[in-house]
Amino acid sequence: MDVYGDTLEFQTRGNDDVRDLTGDVRRCVEASGVHAGTVTVFCPGSTGGVTTIEYEPGLVEDIQAAVERVFPRGLRYRHNELNHDDNGHSHVRAAVVGPSLTVPIVDGRLTLGTWQQIVFLDFDSSARRRRLVVQVVGR
Amino acid sequence: MDVYGDTLEFQTRGNDDVRDLTGDVRRCVEASGVHAGTVTVFCPGSTGGVTTIEYEPGLVEDIQAAVERVFPRGLRYRHNELNHDDNGHSHVRAAVVGPSLTVPIVDGRLTLGTWQQIVFLDFDSSARRRRLVVQVVGR
Amino acid sequence: MDVYGDTLEFQTRGNDDVRDLTGDVRRCVEASGVHAGTVTVFCPGSTGGVTTIEYEPGLVEDIQAAVERVFPRGLRYRHNELNHDDNGHSHVRAAVVGPSLTVPIVDGRLTLGTWQQIVFLDFDSSARRRRLVVQVVGR
Numbered sequence: 001m002d003v004y005g006d007t008l009e010f011q012t013r014g015n016d017d018v019r020d021l022t023g024d025v026r027r028c029v030e031a032s033g034v035h036a037g038t039v040t041v042f043c044p045g046s047t048g049g050v051t052t053i054e055y056e057p058g059l060v061e062d063i064q065a066a067v068e069r070v071f072p073r074g075l076r077y078r079h080n081e082l083n084h085d086d087n088g089h090s091h092v093r094a095a096v097v098g099p100s101l102t103v104p105i106v107d108g109r110l111t112l113g114t115w116q117q118i119v120f121l122d123f124d125s126s127a128r129r130r131r132l133v134v135q136v137v138g139r
Numbered sequence: 140m141d142v143y144g145d146t147l148e149f150q151t152r153g154n155d156d157v158r159d160l161t162g163d164v165r166r167c168v169e170a171s172g173v174h175a176g177t178v179t180v181f182c183p184g185s186t187g188g189v190t191t192i193e194y195e196p197g198l199v200e201d202i203q204a205a206v207e208r209v210f211p212r213g214l215r216y217r218h219n220e221l222n223h224d225d226n227g228h229s230h231v232r233a234a235v236v237g238p239s240l241t242v243p244i245v246d247g248r249l250t251l252g253t254w255q256q257i258v259f260l261d262f263d264s265s266a267r268r269r270r271l272v273v274q275v276v277g278r
Numbered sequence: 279m280d281v282y283g284d285t286l287e288f289q290t291r292g293n294d295d296v297r298d299l300t301g302d303v304r305r306c307v308e309a310s311g312v313h314a315g316t317v318t319v320f321c322p323g324s325t326g327g328v329t330t331i332e333y334e335p336g337l338v339e340d341i342q343a344a345v346e347r348v349f350p351r352g353l354r355y356r357h358n359e360l361n362h363d364d365n366g367h368s369h370v371r372a373a374v375v376g377p378s379l380t381v382p383i384v385d386g387r388l389t390l391g392t393w394q395q396i397v398f399l400d401f402d403s404s405a406r407r408r409r410l411v412v413q414v415v416g417r
Contacts, residue, residue: 001140001279003314003416005384036142038179038274040316042382045391046332053234054185058218059227065217066231070209070348078343079336088337092344095331099394100380102179102239104274106144111272113184116238133389135316135382137276137415138142140279175281177318177413192373193324197357198366204356205370209348241318241378243413245283250411252323255377276415277281 004032004136011129012122016064016093020055021132022110022117028134029105037138039110040102044133047090047124049097055117067093067123090123097121105138143171143275150268151261155203155232159194160271161249161256167273168244176277178249179241183272186229186263188236194256206232206262229262236260244277282310282414289407290400294342294371298333299410300388300395306412307383315416317388318380322411325368325402327375333395345371345401368401375399383416 006028012019021041029039041050053059077088101118104111112118120132145167151158160180168178180189192198216227240257243250251257259271284306290297299319307317319328331337355366379396382389390396398410 001142001417003279005314005382036144036274038276040380040382042380042389043391044389044394046330046394051234052185052238054218054230056218056222058216058221059230061217062227062231063234066210066235071344077336078339079332079334082336083334088340091332091337092340095329095341096344096375097235098237098376098379099330101237102181102241102380104144104179104181104272106272106274111181111183113182116183116185133382133384135314135384137316139140140281175283175413177415190373191324191377193357193369195357195361197355197360198369200356201366201370202373205349205374236374237376240376241320241380243283243318243320243411245411245413250320250322252321255322255324278279 001139006134008132008134014122014124014126014128016067017122018060019120020117021120025118025134026110029110029136032136034105034136034138035108037105038102039105040100040135041118042133043099047087047094049094049121050099050101051097052116053119054115055119087125090125093123140278145273147271147273153261153263153265153267155206156261157199158259159256160259164257164273165249168249168275171275173244173275173277174247176244177241178244179274180257181272182238186226186233188233188260189238189240190236190258191255192258193254194258226264229264232262279417284412286410286412292400292402292404292406294345295400296338297398298395299398303396303412304388307388307414310414312383312414312416313386315383316380317383318378318413319396320411321377325365325372327372327399328377328379329375330394331397332393333397365403368403371401
């Protein structure tokens, strides 16, 4: 059994930017040499989410529309009032989607479906550099 | 330390069908012989979610009603327009609930509460055969 | 590789009480002696969620307001009707947020962001004693 850790660094545009991390996570799993185990992708920060989607332009738009409809930017947020900030909606969206995703590794490969990609959702209100943690545990 | 992988295959009716997987996951944990560790249940596919609920008929209805109210089927979805598809709502629901659940194993048993079951939610718009991945990591 | 399990016990007020568990989880990780791996925080029970937020009074209020707006207490819930209960909304909220969080451990430390805390959300309708499971896997 071993643990192999890596980080992914990239620039986002914020404002619900959706980034496909599948190729990067796959490379981490291959570099780890782990044949059977799990990989956890984690966002250190409270305005980003990690999940899976079929990464195609239509769904990227649909997810952006859904989070804006369900957790609107324009509501009154106490976070903004108390901290002179503008990203209360970003925090709420991130808390519900969650910062962590764990995917099984079988025969050295991610067990994703054919039309399923690992994505990072940057809910924050401005562009920024992000660093995600990828942790492979297995043998 | 060891890794024990298994798959669960079953038929669903789609359309927010909720399936109780607790007995199946418990059998995987028992078959693994793992005394202490974690089990990850993962849906390979971007229209299904894995979480826990108290599996009883009232809550199954309540969850179906909640996802239909919050992420309605009848909205305009770009996924449907661009791909001549009808399951944009399924993808959005699945992305928010998430495809993965990790449960600790202590003394060879799942640490679920008494009225807590592991469930698969098939958000897709038609009946289908599903294959989920169960990955046990521990000693 | 080793597995180190612990439990956290605490009293909540229910009704979307948000509890910061970061210090407690950090102590479990330190006690485990694990240098590289993952920690899973799990709620045994179907009316609580585990996620991360920036734990400050404004966001605690914002998250409470968001779950009440999106999954209102006052709707008709079949769970309540069939079981003479009053916490249908609690179950729905918990199923969506999810009962489990996995965070990587690197150099013996949680890889949380500076303004990111691990929180338990008690969605249930009354105060209660909670016991959460913390499972550290690594080397």
